[in-house]
Amino acid sequence: xxxxxxxxxxxxxxxxxxxxxxxxxxxxxxxxxxxxxxxxxxxxxxxxxxxxxxxxxxxxxxxxxxxxxxxxxxxxxxxxxxxxxxxxxxxxxxxxxxxxxxxxxxxxxxxxxxxxxxxxxxxxxxxxxxxxxxxxxxxxxxxxxxxxxxxxxxxxxxxxxxxxxxxxxxxxxxxxxxxxxxxxxxxxxxxxxxxxxxxxxxxxxxxxxxxxxxxxxxxxxxxxxxxxxxxxxxxxxxxxxxxxxxxxxxxxxxxxxxxxxxxxxxxxxxxxxxxxxxxxxxxxxxxxxxxxxxxxxxxxxxxxxxxxxxxxxxxxxxxxxxxxxxxxxxxxxxxxxxxxxxxxxxxxxxxxxxxxxxxxxxxxxxxxxxxxxxxxxxxxxxxxxxxxxxxxxxxxxxxxxxx
Amino acid sequence: xxxxxxxxxxxxxxxxxxxxxxxxxxxxxxxxxxxxxxxxxxxxxxxxxxxxxxxxxxxxxxxxxxxxxxxxxxxxxxxxxxxxxxxxxxxxxxxxxxxxxxxxxxxxxxxxxxxxxxxxxxxxxxxxxxxxxxxxxxxxxxxxxxxxxxxxxxxxxxxxxxxxxxxxxxxxxxxxxxxxxxxxxxxxxxxxxxxxxxxxxxxxxxxxxxxxxxxxxxxxxxxxxxxxxxxxxxxxxxxxxxxxxxxxxxxxxxxxxxxxxxxxxxxxxxxxxxxxxxxxxxxxxxxxxxxxxxxxxxxxxxxxxxxxxxxxxxxxxxxxxxxxxxxxxxxxxxxxxxxxxxxxxxxxxxxxxxxxxxxxxxxxxxxxxxxxxxxxxxxxxxxxxxxxxxxxxxxxxxxxxxxxxxxxxxxxxxxxxxxxxxxxxxxxxxxxxxxxxxxxxxxxxxxxxxxxxxxxxxxxxxxxxxxxxxxxxxxxxxxxxxxxxxxxxxxxxxxxxxxxxxxxxxxxxxxxxxxxxxxxxxxxxxxxxxxxxxxxxxxxxxxxxxxxxxxxxxxxxxxxxxxxxxxxxxxxx
Numbered sequence: 001x002x003x004x005x006x007x008x009x010x011x012x013x014x015x016x017x018x019x020x021x022x023x024x025x026x027x028x029x030x031x032x033x034x035x036x037x038x039x040x041x042x043x044x045x046x047x048x049x050x051x052x053x054x055x056x057x058x059x060x061x062x063x064x065x066x067x068x069x070x071x072x073x074x075x076x077x078x079x080x081x082x083x084x085x086x087x088x089x090x091x092x093x094x095x096x097x098x099x100x101x102x103x104x105x106x107x108x109x110x111x112x113x114x115x116x117x118x119x120x121x122x123x124x125x126x127x128x129x130x131x132x133x134x135x136x137x138x139x140x141x142x143x144x145x146x147x148x149x150x151x152x153x154x155x156x157x158x159x160x161x162x163x164x165x166x167x168x169x170x171x172x173x174x175x176x177x178x179x180x181x182x183x184x185x186x187x188x189x190x191x192x193x194x195x196x197x198x199x200x201x202x203x204x205x206x207x208x209x210x211x212x213x214x215x216x217x218x219x220x221x222x223x224x225x226x227x228x229x230x231x232x233x234x235x236x237x238x239x240x241x242x243x244x245x246x247x248x249x250x251x252x253x254x255x256x257x258x259x260x261x262x263x264x265x266x267x268x269x270x271x272x273x274x275x276x277x278x279x280x281x282x283x284x285x286x287x288x289x290x291x292x293x294x295x296x297x298x299x300x301x302x303x304x305x306x307x308x309x310x311x312x313x314x315x316x317x318x319x320x321x322x323x324x325x326x327x328x329x330x331x332x333x334x335x336x337x338x339x340x341x342x343x344x345x346x347x348x349x350x351x352x353x354x355x356x357x358x359x360x361x362x363x364x365x366x367x368x369x370x371x372x373x374x375x376x377x378x379x380x381x382x383x384x385x386x387x388x389x390x391x392x393x394x395x396x397x398x399x400x401x402x403x
Numbered sequence: 404x405x406x407x408x409x410x411x412x413x414x415x416x417x418x419x420x421x422x423x424x425x426x427x428x429x430x431x432x433x434x435x436x437x438x439x440x441x442x443x444x445x446x447x448x449x450x451x452x453x454x455x456x457x458x459x460x461x462x463x464x465x466x467x468x469x470x471x472x473x474x475x476x477x478x479x480x481x482x483x484x485x486x487x488x489x490x491x492x493x494x495x496x497x498x499x500x501x502x503x504x505x506x507x508x509x510x511x512x513x514x515x516x517x518x519x520x521x522x523x524x525x526x527x528x529x530x531x532x533x534x535x536x537x538x539x540x541x542x543x544x545x546x547x548x549x550x551x552x553x554x555x556x557x558x559x560x561x562x563x564x565x566x567x568x569x570x571x572x573x574x575x576x577x578x579x580x581x582x583x584x585x586x587x588x589x590x591x592x593x594x595x596x597x598x599x600x601x602x603x604x605x606x607x608x609x610x611x612x613x614x615x616x617x618x619x620x621x622x623x624x625x626x627x628x629x630x631x632x633x634x635x636x637x638x639x640x641x642x643x644x645x646x647x648x649x650x651x652x653x654x655x656x657x658x659x660x661x662x663x664x665x666x667x668x669x670x671x672x673x674x675x676x677x678x679x680x681x682x683x684x685x686x687x688x689x690x691x692x693x694x695x696x697x698x699x700x701x702x703x704x705x706x707x708x709x710x711x712x713x714x715x716x717x718x719x720x721x722x723x724x725x726x727x728x729x730x731x732x733x734x735x736x737x738x739x740x741x742x743x744x745x746x747x748x749x750x751x752x753x754x755x756x757x758x759x760x761x762x763x764x765x766x767x768x769x770x771x772x773x774x775x776x777x778x779x780x781x782x783x784x785x786x787x788x789x790x791x792x793x794x795x796x797x798x799x800x801x802x803x804x805x806x807x808x809x810x811x812x813x814x815x816x817x818x819x820x821x822x823x824x825x826x827x828x829x830x831x832x833x834x835x836x837x838x839x840x841x842x843x844x845x846x847x848x849x850x851x852x853x854x855x856x857x858x859x860x861x862x863x864x865x866x867x868x869x870x871x872x873x874x875x876x877x878x879x880x881x882x883x884x885x886x887x888x889x890x891x892x893x894x895x896x897x898x899x900x901x902x903x904x905x906x907x908x909x910x911x912x913x914x915x916x917x918x919x920x921x922x923x924x925x926x927x928x929x930x931x932x933x934x935x936x937x938x939x940x941x942x943x944x945x946x947x948x949x950x951x952x953x954x955x956x957x958x959x960x961x962x963x964x965x966x967x968x969x970x971x972x973x974x975x976x
Contacts, residue, residue, distance in 0.1 A: 194704060197779075
């Protein structure tokens with residue numbers, strides 16, 4: 001069906017190409033800093049100095065700010081912003097929930113001008129900033145991006161399939177998956193049941209959804225044995241292109257929304273997808289549902305993962321008045337306060353505030369251990385700059401026929 | 404009205420999109436299927452969906468939907484209205500629904516006779532087909548139907564009588580198309596599996612040029628023959644054709660309605676069908692009826708397809724912004740937990756992932772909630788075209804005796820239209836099919852034929868053109884003679900679908916046989932008997948009882964519809 005959907009992403013080819021050729025956008029002042037031991041990025045940018053709960057006192061009544069954010073964290077944001085408005089009666093927050101790549105596109109073409117933006121990850125933030133610099137010759141960021149909550153990209157696999165995959169390859173990795181999907185005989189070729197058919201991998205369309213873009217990025221990182229410093233030249237290697245093409249042949253459909261895609265995995269079970277590549281937070285929210293439908297879904301961490309770090313950024317648009325900046329800064333401070341950070345656990349996110357205990361009572365990270373959820377993470381890749389990401393997307397569009 | 408050629412296109416594209424679905428209405432309240440002029444088929448399907456009595460200011464929406472989910476959706480519309488659901492601004496919402504075959508619903512939107520707010524076919528394939536059809540006409544530059552969210556789900560399965568499945572090793576062994584083959588290839592039939600009393604393997608699947616479930620059956624058979632789970636190519640097909648021919652030999656007849664096979668299998672028992680390709684919810688539904696033995700769902704080990712019932716709010720000039728908003732409120736209602744739980748009670752799998760799968764989706768109702776375990780990969784368009792060509796070559800050929808009433812009452816336009824219909828029927832048959840003509844009034848003349856459609860088409864058409872009206876009606880004698888003729892050819896046409904197709908415009912007036920004698924005579928099912936009641940003077944009850952006794956189907960037609968009725972009937976062959 002999606003083959004017939006007309007897909008246009010106006011983060012256009014020409015702009016992207018220009019970006020790649022000119023090589024702009026390579027400075028990195030905006031990237032959240034990460035420590036080498038894979039702990040989450042440090043917080044502590046300007047906004048967080050504001051004490052939570054401080055009432056806004058804008059001159060001349062109520063200040064309205066618009067906050068555009070990615071759909072994955074909708075429930076947490078809605079609950080937190082409702083609490084914020086209650087404690088800050090002088091500020092009204094207009095919430096816009098939108099897929100990150102779609103939002104980036106709308107911001108780039110000027111149709112959306114939120115004061116605050118929080119996409120799912122720094123990949124999309126960098127992508128927009130790169131495209132913005134190509135178009136406007138300056139950064140769109142009016143603050144240092146700060147992570148709100150964190151979630152690594154994971155594989156979720158039906159337990160019986162996972163056992164066969166692990167037995168065949170030792171560790172669940174893109175290499176193991178590549179081997180499994182490469183045989184025309186399907187599951188029996190690696191010791192699975194004939195009734196399972198061929199090996200069906202699922203991830204979203206990288207041009208339309210972050211998790212798909214992250215999945216593609218991780219294929220590259222694993223293939224080149226890197227966690228940073230990936231280059232446009234890497235993507236030109238025929239061996240890498242073949243690797244990607246063969247893996248992608250196992251994807252029956254490239255869905256445009258990670259949420260819908262994960263829901264489909266629960267609805268249709270292993271008949272549609274044996275392996276899905278999604279955010280840990282989304283996996284956590286559906287593991288119980290899977291039990292009630294098809295049996296155990298197991299979470300596996302790829303050898304190199306990547307954060308959905310949900311950066312929150314003030315955007316340099318005409319809407320960013322002095323009052324709006326002050327109000328938005330208060331909101332950021334509120335969202336990063338310890339209490340509010342603690343509530344993110346309930347929604348399956350890892351708090352950006354690393355001082356919060358993850359395995360407290362009732363935390364899904366405690367409860368979901370039985371399904372493979374763990375706090376110990378493998379190597380985490382550093383998101384490259386916009387033009388590098390754009391080059392990878394172009395390569396993907398060229399070699400993987402839209403399905 | 405759609406033509407068979409059009410349907411072929413529809414079926415192919417539908418499958419390209421990875422969706423399997425049915426296309427035909429499925430009225431559930433009649434003991435004998437009226438395959439044609441039921442209230443859910445065209446002709447009577449043109450009443451406006453809008454409710455003229457809706458109070459001013461209220462928002463009225465209409466939903467045109469695949470009839471497979473009629474019971475559920477009718478209940479939900481009533482519950483929604485009673486729940487006083489409103490738009491955010493306080494205005495009330497009224498919903499009217501119309502169940503119709505998904506393909507016909509699509510055709511109605513395309514020809515302008517249907518203007519619903521929401522289109523909800525059995526399968527997402529029809530949403531894409533509608534868009535393709537829409538954009539190829541009247542310079543439409545934009546799709547009319549968004550993909551839409553699924554409402555309820557049901558996998559496509561091979562429904563089989565439980566003792567038969569057990570004889571093949573179920574449930575310890577997961578069965579597939581190769582098991583159907585094992586029985587049909589065995590000269591002893593079920594006797595080779597210790598059950599000679601069951602006779603041969605009798606399979607029902609719809610016509611692949613009319614229905615997606617038929618095309619996916621054909622595709623699944625081809626995959627089984629090629630011993631592949633994906634990547635079927637046109638180059639595989641010549642090697643696979645002998646296998647396909649062997650499976651097709653088990654087919655009793657084709658058809659365009661999956662629901663027809665579901666009901667007929669339950670009503671007529673294992674002497675009529677050993678197995679049929681159905682939706683899983685129809686297997687569950689069979690447990691609420693009295694059946695000679697339980698039916699179980701076989702999820703072919705080779706893979707299958709889902710029917711996903713998308714809810715597409717049309718992006719059409721006749722749909723207002725208010726109606727779109729109202730349709731969104733109704734969708735939220737349908738997706739809510741209690742509505743979804745009710746769908747599960749009726750045998751559908753709920754789309755709400757938080758609902759645990761439980762009764763009646765369980766072994767006690769013949770189904771396995773942990774199946775299907777894989778879906779078949781859909782090959783590209785050219786491969787599917789090649790597959791249909793292979794099916795044409797390997798499908799079970801038919802030996803049809805055509806019983807045509809030329810009594811005096813047919814004079815004029817009725818006869819002219821019936822002749823057109825008869826010729827259209829023959830034109831739709833395969834070149835390998837045989838047709839024998841018995842054109843009767845009070846006399847039952849010697850049969851003309853058998854004539855092969857490919858070779859003797861001119862002679863067949865000329866014989867039909869030469870018919871003139873006059874005389875009385877010996878319906879029972881003509882039907883009995885046709886049946887005996889096929890019985891006498893039993894050995895010669897053992898690998899053919901043997902069928903009598905009877906058309907009459909009135910009651911029997913001059914037969915020597917009585918009705919009960921005829922019914923007894925055709926009860927041994929050497930051939931299948933299909934009947935058409937033509938015009939107001941025909942006796943539908945009698946013709947329906949003949950079709951029932953003859954394991955066939957009955958249809959009503961008039962001067963305006965007889966050509967289509969004949970065409971539809973051709974989908975059985």
